[in-house]
Amino acid sequence: MRLIGSTLLAAAGLAAFLGFWEALPRLGLINPAFLPPPSTIPAAFLKELSLGVWPEAVASSLSHYVVGLSAGAGMGIGLGLLSGMFRPFEAATAWIVRLLRPIPGLAWVPFAIIWFGVQPSAAVFIIAIGVFWIVFFATQGAVRGVDRDLVEVAQAFGFRSPWARLTKILLPAATPGILVGVRTALGQAWMAVVAAEIFGVPGVGARMMQASSLLSTDIVVVYMLTMAALYGLFDSAFVALQGWLLRWRA
Amino acid sequence: MAEIVDTAPVIDIEGLSLAYERGGTRNVILSNLDLAVPRGEFLVIVGESGVGKSTLLRVLIGLAEPSGGSVRLSTRPGCRTPMGLVFQDSRLLGWRKVVDNVAFGLEGSGLSKAERRAKAAEMLAFVGLADLGGRWPHQLSGGQRQRVSLARALAVDPDVLLMDEPFSALDTFTREGLQDELQRVQAETGKTVIFVTHDIDEAVTLADRVIVLAGKPGRIAAELKIDAPRPRRRRDPALTEAARYLRSELSRRSAEL
Ligand SMILES: Nc1ncnc2c1ncn2[C@@H]1O[C@H](COP(=O)(O)OP(=O)(O)OP(=O)(O)O)[C@@H](O)[C@H]1O
Ligand SMILES: [Mg+2]
Numbered sequence A: 001m002r003l004i005g006s007t008l009l010a011a012a013g014l015a016a017f018l019g020f021w022e023a024l025p026r027l028g029l030i031n032p033a034f035l036p037p038p039s040t041i042p043a044a045f046l047k048e049l050s051l052g053v054w055p056e057a058v059a060s061s062l063s064h065y066v067v068g069l070s071a072g073a074g075m076g077i078g079l080g081l082l083s084g085m086f087r088p089f090e091a092a093t094a095w096i097v098r099l100l101r102p103i104p105g106l107a108w109v110p111f112a113i114i115w116f117g118v119q120p121s122a123a124v125f126i127i128a129i130g131v132f133w134i135v136f137f138a139t140q141g142a143v144r145g146v147d148r149d150l151v152e153v154a155q156a157f158g159f160r161s162p163w164a165r166l167t168k169i170l171l172p173a174a175t176p177g178i179l180v181g182v183r184t185a186l187g188q189a190w191m192a193v194v195a196a197e198i199f200g201v202p203g204v205g206a207r208m209m210q211a212s213s214l215l216s217t218d219i220v221v222v223y224m225l226t227m228a229a230l231y232g233l234f235d236s237a238f239v240a241l242q243g244w245l246l247r248w249r250a
Numbered sequence B: 001m002a003e004i005v006d007t008a009p010v011i012d013i014e015g016l017s018l019a020y021e022r023g024g025t026r027n028v029i030l031s032n033l034d035l036a037v038p039r040g041e042f043l044v045i046v047g048e049s050g051v052g053k054s055t056l057l058r059v060l061i062g063l064a065e066p067s068g069g070s071v072r073l074s075t076r077p078g079c080r081t082p083m084g085l086v087f088q089d090s091r092l093l094g095w096r097k098v099v100d101n102v103a104f105g106l107e108g109s110g111l112s113k114a115e116r117r118a119k120a121a122e123m124l125a126f127v128g129l130a131d132l133g134g135r136w137p138h139q140l141s142g143g144q145r146q147r148v149s150l151a152r153a154l155a156v157d158p159d160v161l162l163m164d165e166p167f168s169a170l171d172t173f174t175r176e177g178l179q180d181e182l183q184r185v186q187a188e189t190g191k192t193v194i195f196v197t198h199d200i201d202e203a204v205t206l207a208d209r210v211i212v213l214a215g216k217p218g219r220i221a222a223e224l225k226i227d228a229p230r231p232r233r234r235r236d237p238a239l240t241e242a243a244r245y246l247r248s249e250l251s252r253r254s255a256e257l
Helices: A002-026 A038-050 A053-085 A087-100 A105-116 A120-144 A148-156 A162-198 A204-213 A217-245 B053-061 B098-102 B113-126 B142-155 B172-189 B200-206 B237-256
Strands: B011-022 B025-037 B042-047 B068-073 B083-086 B160-164 B192-196 B209-214 B219-225
Touching (some): A053 A204, B011 B053, B042 B053, B042 B237, B098 B142, B113 B142, B209 B237
Parallel strands (some): B042 B209
16 A cells, blocks of 8 residues: 555656656747657657667667676776785785776776777777776775674685685675675766767767757657666666575575 | 504694784783693683683684694594584574585585585584575574584584584573583584583583683683583582582682782
8 A cells, every 4th residue: 555655656756747847848938949848759769769770879888888887897896806805916006096096987088089999999998997996996895894704714614725715705795795886887887888979989878969969859868768768777687686696685 | 453542632732822913012812731632522611701712722723823832633634624613603604505504614525516415414404403404594593503503513524623602692591402412412423522611500511621721821720520421410419519619710710810
């Protein structure tokens, strides 16, 4: 009953929001070219679909997203584990980290274009950098936070190599913290996708820029909602995966 | 043909000392400690908090380095894990099912996963938890967790079972149940047990021999053999007498300091 009530309320809220949005351009309060009413969006979507532009843009963005996220998160987890496990590694990299960490992902765009050209690899590079630090720090912190007592259990049973420590204790014990970082990265990576593609690498972001230069704001909105939907999809899938991986927790 | 009987103590500690260095000051915990533990003995160590009981166990299992003296182990040749340790806080690995916690120490022993699981299931049945192998550790009670911890230590078939206040966090009823269980386990396996406790009644119920660690640095201040018949009855006058003696020794030692 409570659930139904809150679902109704949420639906009502959304309807009110859409109504308000519809009213603004319809009542002439805002130029419809600047803010398309939501009722025009489905038609714009169908047109993009029939032209085959939408599937193509989404497929190429998704491939940037998946490859960039995997590369950035993979590197972040790998180096985060090293840095969390080995003090000398952390000490040796401390100042490098301090130097590079504050540089925003977008500041790498010039180099991305110089090194890779306006190519998918440039987008992948920017996305990877965008998520790397989040995952790196989450992993390092999670490994550092693993209870020493659990590491002793492994030692007491004769597992003393760093590899055994990693696979038997540190990695499983740090998984909850690492996953929190990866989930944040999931959202961060979408931002990086748009940013990377705005510079011309084909994909959702590039298509949005094209549309906006033609003042086809309805198409811009189509892709904004597309991204919201894709992000929602990935996040839900990830939450399900996380729940399964962490099913051992109370 | 005469059987060769191994009469050497399974653990022979001579002149053991251990100190922690901190900020230039040397904090001597154990000094010049001698202790021989015959095979099959149930040895209980009592002593005030901070005297170094856990530290001694940590040295034996290789979690702490002694700063002097020697520890000789006459364990079976080729035994990969001569010592099994049960911690005070069960320290189960939360991400492993109960059965895989018990199988933990068997990994790297050359057994297949199925064999390890079978052995673990057998150990679980041995400690009376045959049905709980499929649970997660957080779904167990404190007493069940300690049984699992005991099964995990026994699964590697160690020569010596080290137990650091394993029952101290449990209620009296559960504790006494586990004490009986442990006596049965020891009788059936013949394992050497070194058991640390704060609880004098527990000490006399379980021990073949009790040693009192006292002083700073810690040394063996008193020693008592208990040969009351097993299984022990808690109201046995011999045990009550032993407990009285240990209590007076403990209070005398702490008054001397
Ligand atoms: N890693 C360490 N560094 C420095 N000092 C330590 C360390 N571990 C233990 N100590 C000190 O060594 C002493 C002995 O500790 P230990 O844990 O062996 O005591 P215990 O007899 O087991 O006490 P309890 O009955 O409270 O468990 C304590 O004074 C403790 O503060
Ligand atoms: Mg202790």
